[in-house]
Amino acid sequence: xxxxxxxxxxxxxxxxxxxxxxxxxxxxxxxxxxxxxxxxxxxxxxxxxxxxxxxxxxxxxxxxxxxxxxxxxxxxxxxxxxxxxxxxxxxxxxxxxxxxxxxxxxxxxxxxxxxxxxxxxxxxxxxxxxxxxxxxxxxxxxxxxxxxxxxxxxxxxxxxxxxxxxxxxxxxxxxxxxxxxxxxxxxxxxxxxxxxxxxxxxxxxxxxxxxxxxxxxxxxxxxxxxxxxxxxxxxxxxxxxxxxxxxxxxxxxxxxxxxxxxxxxxxxxxxxxxxxxxxxxxxxxxxxxxxxxxxxxxxxxxxxxxxxxxxxxxxxxxxxxxxxxxxxxxxxxxxxxxxxxxxxxxxxxxxxxxxxxxxxxxxxxxxxxxxxxxxxxxxxxxxxxxxxxxxxxxxxxxxxxxxxxxxxxxxxxxxxxxxxxxxxxxxxxxxxxxxxxxxxxxxxxxxx
Numbered sequence: 001x002x003x004x005x006x007x008x009x010x011x012x013x014x015x016x017x018x019x020x021x022x023x024x025x026x027x028x029x030x031x032x033x034x035x036x037x038x039x040x041x042x043x044x045x046x047x048x049x050x051x052x053x054x055x056x057x058x059x060x061x062x063x064x065x066x067x068x069x070x071x072x073x074x075x076x077x078x079x080x081x082x083x084x085x086x087x088x089x090x091x092x093x094x095x096x097x098x099x100x101x102x103x104x105x106x107x108x109x110x111x112x113x114x115x116x117x118x119x120x121x122x123x124x125x126x127x128x129x130x131x132x133x134x135x136x137x138x139x140x141x142x143x144x145x146x147x148x149x150x151x152x153x154x155x156x157x158x159x160x161x162x163x164x165x166x167x168x169x170x171x172x173x174x175x176x177x178x179x180x181x182x183x184x185x186x187x188x189x190x191x192x193x194x195x196x197x198x199x200x201x202x203x204x205x206x207x208x209x210x211x212x213x214x215x216x217x218x219x220x221x222x223x224x225x226x227x228x229x230x231x232x233x234x235x236x237x238x239x240x241x242x243x244x245x246x247x248x249x250x251x252x253x254x255x256x257x258x259x260x261x262x263x264x265x266x267x268x269x270x271x272x273x274x275x276x277x278x279x280x281x282x283x284x285x286x287x288x289x290x291x292x293x294x295x296x297x298x299x300x301x302x303x304x305x306x307x308x309x310x311x312x313x314x315x316x317x318x319x320x321x322x323x324x325x326x327x328x329x330x331x332x333x334x335x336x337x338x339x340x341x342x343x344x345x346x347x348x349x350x351x352x353x354x355x356x357x358x359x360x361x362x363x364x365x366x367x368x369x370x371x372x373x374x375x376x377x378x379x380x381x382x383x384x385x386x387x388x389x390x391x392x393x394x395x396x397x398x399x400x401x402x403x404x405x406x407x408x409x410x411x412x413x414x415x416x417x418x419x420x421x422x423x424x425x426x427x428x429x430x431x432x433x434x435x436x437x438x439x440x441x442x443x444x445x446x447x448x
Contacts, residue, residue: 016179024172088168123348126331138333154267241362248304262313265318282426283426294403296312328344366398
């Protein structure tokens, strides 16, 4: 556990670094260019790269010592932030104000790669939970992982805007370089009891077919990943519209401070899991959490109230760690350890692929249908008397409809045969499925 706690502390440090660079980059792009399109393109590139590289990152984790890939993650980010810093101080200030500037987009892509390199660590950490923590304690350990993320999120929410306001990307990259050096050095001297690399030499380095065969061989696992993908598709609504809705109720200063406070929900939820676990069946806990968040989503914008929004978002964010920890706990038990990196990476790629689509689509959908519906359309007479009217109520209606759809899909999923099969697999303790999966997949032969 001492080693695990040190890994968590190291993860907080690196996550603060990478998330601060990411948040600051978005702020910097908008403040310099005043282009909403440019910032949305940056967000889309980030989400697309995250979805694309997850499988390759998972293969990297499986075929190398976990400590080594975490050091590699830090070194890549450190090198890129250093290059970005040199580029930033060597270019004239006007370079960053033109959204069509080639150097601006070179700078942006560089920093995005540095941030995304941190995802390697995100895949490696749950596989280390399998190595370091006995099965009965993994749910609580996953809760602590969620708490560590919450702490990092809270810190970066508080400092990223301040750093950009004080000196653009100068202080952001100075911080990124310094903290990444500390994180990498700490990981270098940390002893992790991983005696050998657990993988099959006959498997190719990036083994998508073999990974898919393993996922398909575990009853209900693909259904779990698809369910999470649909949740992310619906959750993209919040990424695309939440800031616009919050800013319709309060000033930008109040909204920023309020969101930093609301982000404490990640810490609260993670600590509850660390204390009490997820019960005997994490799948049941995951569905209960989904029911709560979709009910909240349908109700927290039912009236134009910042108090209702704040309380609803706090509950929502506090429940999210239960969903993440439940999925991690299930995968850690039912997936063979030699495949866990690839399966976690596969899940990340599939699940994250939905959010960019929703983020790009939801704005135009809200502007062309929901906002007119609640300003001059049929919705004014139908529900406007109690729901309210105006552009902000059109956005609120998107959240309500999303919550209702999510709740219906959750109830359907939890009563399907696929989740009963996965639940039975978890409860029966079957975890070594590699021979069965290998029957479904024959690796390509190498030339003599």
